[in-house]
Amino acid sequence: MDILVLVNCWSDVQAFPGRPGAPEPYNYNDEWYQQIYAHPPASKASARLANRRLSGNQSPHQWQSPASSREQSPNDPGSDQKSKRTKKSSCPCGGSSSGKDWLFKCSGCNQLWHASCCNLKGTNSLNQAAVDKISKEWMCPWCWVCPYPKPGSHSSSLNETSLLERTLTCSLLQKLTDTVTDSIEKSLPAAIDISGLQSQLKLTSDLSLEHKPNSVLINYYPSCDRNCPTDSHLASHSDDEPTILADSKIITISVGASRKVLFENKHNNGEKPIVLEPKSNSLYVMSRLSQNWYRHCVLQPEENESVEERFSLTFRTLSQKFSRSILLMGDSNTKEVKFGEGSGKVGASYPGKRVKAARVRDIDPMQCIGYQNIFLNCGTNDLRCNEISNDEQIYQLVDKLQERLALMTQICPKANISVVPVLPMSLRTRSGTGPDTGPDTGPDTGPDTGPDTGPDTGLDTGPDTGPDTGPYTGPDTRPDTGLDTGLDTGPDTGPYTGPDTGPDTGPDTGPDTGLDTGPDTGPDTRPETGPETGRDTGPEIWSVLGSYTGMK
Ligand SMILES: O=C(O)CCC(=O)C(=O)O
Ligand SMILES: [Fe+2]
DSSP: OOOOOBOOOOSOGGGSOOOTTOOSSOOTTOHHHHHHOSSOOOHHHHHHHHHHHHHOOSOGGGOOOHHHHHHOOTTOOOHHHHHHHHTOOSSTTOSOOTTOSBEEEOTTTOOEEEGGGGTOGGGGGSOHHHHHHHHHHOOOTTTOOOOSOOOTTSHHHHHHHHHHHHHHHHHHHHHHHHHHHHHHHHHSOSOOOOTTHHHHHHHHHHTOOSSOOOEEEEEEEOOBOSSSOOOOOEEEEOOOOTTBOTTOOEEEEEEESOOOEEEEESSOTTSOOEEEOOOTTEEEEEOHHHHHHEEEEEOOOOTTOOBOOEEEEEEEOBOGGGGGOEEEEESGGGTTOBOBSSTTBOBTTSOEEEEEOSSGGGOOGGGGTTOSEEEEEOOTGGGOTTTOOSHHHHHHHHHHHHHHHHHHHHHOTTSEEEEOOOSOSOOBOSSSOSOOOSOOOSOOOSOOOSOOOSOOOSOOOSOOOSOOOSOOOSOOOSOOOSOOOSOOOSOOOSOOOSOOOSOOOSOOOSOOOSOOOSOOOSOOOSOOOSOOOSOBOHHHHHHHHTTOOOOO
16 A cells, blocks of 8 residues: 555644544544554644544555554553654654654655655645655655766765865875885885894794793894984893893894994993894893893994994793792791792782792892892891800891892892891990880880880780779760760769770770780880890891882
């Protein structure tokens, strides 16, 4: 059937005049109603429908609303719901014309179109018969193709011309890009003989490297003409980034011209720099140790020198997780710490190793090279009673530890070094005259005879036996049993039997029975009763140890 109809008219039910014989208002479940409309039409549409109805020349079944037949269920009485659902139209616009448009069906593809969506807006003033006539052979904008060529002078042709121009501009741009790319390619060396490279690469794997490289960084050093010098060098640096595996090596393969690679000792200015001139297809290896002792650079060719281009391929073992690497150096107390993955181990995200250092003299700073976090736990064995016969031996141990730490900070300046306190770090000076200003890190084994004047930072674990004389400032945690009718303005005279949750502001007069677990931050005001056992190394050692903190 060719047709039809007015659609998508969603306004007011009162405006709809009703179909013949139907009681007012409309019954939404009415089959006929559903076939025509999802909803009552707007006034203009109502008029048309009313005409249609009054003319009586069309059965209700000729009225179709694709929207209603498709979307509306006969058992769905909710008008609000309907309104939502049926507002979609089958026209490609997807929206509603609010009852203002005829709906045309394409004779080619059956697609429905609002009159104004397919350039037939003028038909909205026509009656059904005229619309039916048009619809018979009407083809929608998707189906109909004009058989006559359009003259270039036509106004719409202008748009197409500019489109053509844009296409041309595009293709010109493309050509330009190609030309630039081409010339860049041509300016790069056309051919560098890398026939020896493969054997070098094999050599890399034959180097019996403990850690296989997983990355390659290629440096390009352009050719340099004496008449036209180019910037063709690499600034002085050390490849000591924490992301490089601690004890891995960097392998560098040179391809092309020979260039001067200079190595300078960064801890000794007096040492003569070492110059390497790696030939094409040769290879040199840098250990991690060399990074911590030396800086290297690729020199700019001399002013009157002409050099060809060079490439260097540097192979490295890299990973982000290496930036959290740990070196644990210590006595047998540390032997239970296992690095690597799996249960009971530190885990893959903290790669590291334990290095045995039974005594202070075994601490080898060289072993720390490449690690980001260094933990030192050593000294217990040096302090065995049968080995320490006088104070001097303790001084010597502290000196040795300081010396190792100093070297460690020198060659691993970026590392975080933590020292587990084992050796005394608050010894009195040889003469015994200096004040003890270093922190007390050893356990307090003597009886506490003086008053405790420092703030109480540990938990109060002993029972509170003295009367509570200070005002109670903490919250009232006792259950409220009586009715609280007035303001409590009088003093608190009864004993407080609930737990003491407020801060302890009065002096602590009871015996100190709990362990002192907080750091001793107050000055040492007790009289010195024991014999003088050492010297005061506190300030010096802490100036060194104080900087050894934290871990990445
Ligand atoms: O080109 C070279 O030989 C040195 C390269 C280098 O030092 C680097 O990539 O870090
Ligand atoms: Fe380098």
